[in-house]
Structures are given as structure tokens and as C-alpha cells.
Amino acid sequence: MRHHISIALMLPSPLMVAGIGTLLRSLPDLPCTVTELQPDGYMEAIARMHPAILIVDPVINGVEWDVLKSSSSSPMKIIAVLTQQMPKTALRWFDDSFSIYDNATAIIDVIRRNVKADEDIDKGKDLSPREKEVIVGIVKGLSNKEIALEMNVSVNTVMTHRRNIAAKLHIHTPAGLTIFAIVSNLVKLEDIKSDMDKL
Numbered sequence: 001m002r003h004h005i006s007i008a009l010m011l012p013s014p015l016m017v018a019g020i021g022t023l024l025r026s027l028p029d030l031p032c033t034v035t036e037l038q039p040d041g042y043m044e045a046i047a048r049m050h051p052a053i054l055i056v057d058p059v060i061n062g063v064e065w066d067v068l069k070s071s072s073s074s075p076m077k078i079i080a081v082l083t084q085q086m087p088k089t090a091l092r093w094f095d096d097s098f099s100i101y102d103n104a105t106a107i108i109d110v111i112r113r114n115v116k117a118d119e120d121i122d123k124g125k126d127l128s129p130r131e132k133e134v135i136v137g138i139v140k141g142l143s144n145k146e147i148a149l150e151m152n153v154s155v156n157t158v159m160t161h162r163r164n165i166a167a168k169l170h171i172h173t174p175a176g177l178t179i180f181a182i183v184s185n186l187v188k189l190e191d192i193k194s195d196m197d198k199l
Contacts, residue, residue, distance in 0.1 A: 005032045057081055058091065131161050139177060165177070
């Protein structure tokens, strides 16, 4: 069972608030509290609530998305509800989006994907700095011996770190660790692409 999460809705339409709120509250595997926020005083409300997810209309006037994204004291996913086509550059401050024309399943998938990413970050909180270094080495495609040389430790130490990582994260493949490393900001997607280009 997932832990209880707080979801805030900052949408101009009462109908959208009611519909999305009802959809979220109906999910038995996603226990959540859904709260409506007004654009006036939204920063104070978010600081008070610490929502895990903020669902917004990206064209609300008076909201500085860059400030909101950078000033949040706790990790918060911002999901845009699209009522019209928007260029990708206009969506750069948002973690994800869905359209009002999407069906319920597609909307739920977006929410679950962002809750899962949040849970993956929580899972990695008890990793040691050395274990994180090993993950980065694995993601870069280095062998145990290469990781050991880079970290100035023995191969046995690297193998112990790998066992501990698998036990803590329940991830047993390089592909799974790559996804975890990207979501947890241990590596950037651009770095992985540039490493792949060198091959």
C-alpha cells in the first residue's frame, strides 16, 4: 500500500477541480488528500501544505512557474492540465502534463508515474555516497574493476556496494538503475546520451 499523498489543484474552472478531484479520490491504490488552491497567495499555501503533486493550468495569470519550481522546500511534481496546444518551451517548468481531452486512464497513468518517481527518490534516501558513486559507474557502463579503480577501492568492495544497492532499492538490472539514477538526479539524461554517442 502506498503512503498517503497530498495533491493540490490550482485550476480556474470549478468543473475541472471537481472532475479531477473525484477521479483522484476514487483510486483505491492511491490514498490522497486533494485540496484546491487559489492563485492569490499560492506560495504561502504551498509552503504550508507541502503537496507531493501540484496540478495546474499552465496559463493562469500571475504565477511565476520558475520561482515556484526553484523555491519549493520539499520535492513537488508540477503537472500541467492542457486546455490547448502549447509549445514545449512553454512547458519547461512542468514535470509532466495531460490534456483535458485525455481519458481517465491516461490521466491516472500520469499521476501514478509521478507518484512512483517520488517513491523512487524516497527509496534512495538511505544510500551512502559511495553506493551512489557505484550506481553512477554502473550507469556509465563501467565494469566492477573500472569502478573500483575510479573509486580507489577493491573490486570486492564494489561488489559489496552492488549487493547493498540491490537490497535497498530492489533493482537488479543496469536499465533499472539507469532509470533510478535519472529520476534521483544522480545523472543527467544528456550525460547518458553523450556517453552513448562516444561508443
